[in-house]
Amino acid sequence: MYTLKKSLGQHFLKDENVCRKIVEALQEHPFQRLLEVGPGGGALTKYLITLPDIDFKCVELDEEKVIWLLQQYPALQSKIIHQDFLTIAQPFSEPFTLVGNFPYNISSQILFKVLEWKATVQTVIGMFQKEVAQRVVAKEGNKVYGILSVLVQAFFEVEYLFEVHENAFNPPPKVKSAVIRLTPKQTVPDMKSERQFFVLVKTAFNQRRKTLRNAVKSLYTPEALKDPIFDKRAEQLTVDDFARLTFTMK
Numbered sequence: 001m002y003t004l005k006k007s008l009g010q011h012f013l014k015d016e017n018v019c020r021k022i023v024e025a026l027q028e029h030p031f032q033r034l035l036e037v038g039p040g041g042g043a044l045t046k047y048l049i050t051l052p053d054i055d056f057k058c059v060e061l062d063e064e065k066v067i068w069l070l071q072q073y074p075a076l077q078s079k080i081i082h083q084d085f086l087t088i089a090q091p092f093s094e095p096f097t098l099v100g101n102f103p104y105n106i107s108s109q110i111l112f113k114v115l116e117w118k119a120t121v122q123t124v125i126g127m128f129q130k131e132v133a134q135r136v137v138a139k140e141g142n143k144v145y146g147i148l149s150v151l152v153q154a155f156f157e158v159e160y161l162f163e164v165h166e167n168a169f170n171p172p173p174k175v176k177s178a179v180i181r182l183t184p185k186q187t188v189p190d191m192k193s194e195r196q197f198f199v200l201v202k203t204a205f206n207q208r209r210k211t212l213r214n215a216v217k218s219l220y221t222p223e224a225l226k227d228p229i230f231d232k233r234a235e236q237l238t239v240d241d242f243a244r245l246t247f248t249m250k
Contacts, residue, residue, distance in 0.1 A: 013043040013101050013127070015168035022125060022179060023047045025161055026099055029123045029183065033092045035059065037085050037100035037110065037126075042069055044101065049075045055092070059085045086113060095120055101127040104173065108132065111152060114182070118155050124182040125161075133160060133178035140238050147205045151198065153239050154189055156182040189243035196246045204234035204242070212237070224248040 013019060022044060026034075036058040039045040048056055059081045060066050066082045081088060086109055098121055102110050107128050114121055128136070131144070137158045138145040152158060159181040166172040191197045200219060207215040213230035220230075227248070229241065237245075 011101075011104070011169040011171060011173045012041040013168060014170045015164075018164050018168050019043050019047060021162065022099070022127070023051075025179065025181060026097065026123075026125050027051075029097070031095075031097035031122055033057075033094060033096035035091055035096055035098050037098065038103050039069060039080075040065055040101070042072060044099065045069065045073065045076070048099070049073060049079075057081060057091050059083060059088060059091070061085070085110065090117055090120060092120065095122045097121070097123045097125075099125045104129045104132070104175075108148060111136065111148060115151060115155065118184065121182075122184070124156075125179065126182075127164065127177055127179050129173070130163060130176040130178045133180045136180060136182075140236060140241075143235070145235050146208070147202055150201045150205075150239050150242055152182065154191075154197065154243065155185055157185055158182055189240050191243040192246035192249065196249050197243060200246055200249065201234075201242055204237070208234045219249050221250060 031054070033055045034048060034051070034057070036045060036048055036056070039058045039060055040062075045058060048054075057079050058076070060069065061082070061084050063082065066080055069076055069080060081091060086106060098114065100110075107126075110126070114124055132148075135144045135146060135148050136152050137160045138149045161179045161181055164177040164179065166174070166176060169177075200216060203216050203219060204212055210233070211230065212232055212234060213225050215234060216230075217225060229237070229245070
């Protein structure tokens with residue numbers, strides 16, 4: 001058998017009903033190429049490798065799990081990328097879907113990687129710590145609405161699918177979990193540039209208790225800062241507000 005490594009944030013899914021629900025949600029949007037992040041003990045993988053006519057790959061950092069998975073599922077031969085997901089090159093050149101019971105210690109970084117690949121990612125079905133999932137789907141005015149909410153929602157439609165109890169995992173995490181789905185937006189908000197949008201959002205939320213005028217004053221001329229929208233705080237602005245404000249940045 002394999003060992004569980006806390007250092008890698010490993011909490012392996014063991015509830016077959018949850019596995020099946022994830023696979024069902026995955027199949028609601030057709031795809032030809034699929035990447036699983038962190039297959040671990042193969043709870044989801046054993047279902048994914050049986051999907052017909054799918055080009056399947058998975059990324060696993062832990063060598064012990066790679067060896068174990070290859071022993072248990074010979075069909076994975078040549079399909080496992082034994083690397084750190086955060087540093088790999090994009091595994092498919094054509095559109096692909098991403099799925100995983102994501103390691104909770106790097107879940108936000110996984111979403112930033114998805115944003116890097118957004119031109120090619122068709123759908124994401126991901127298991128996250130409940131608080132992270134709530135942050136991703138939060139709307140303006142919500143106290144957990146922040147950088148992740150705005151950046152993801154600018155480019156993806158987000159859906160909170162269902163919650164998962166701690167006992168569905170081995171070992172049980174100390175937090176609840178939730179599965180969310182991301183699908184690319186048909187129309188992305190008009191913005192001056194993605195780089196400026198990212199800079200504005202991060203700067204605004206890094207001092208979220210201040211009014212926007214004080215938080216982002218380095219990015220605007222004094223004249224531009226006279227706009228009444230700068231009286232608000234970052235969490236009060238919609239995604240479209242942030243996109244629109246990129247046009248008056250220095």
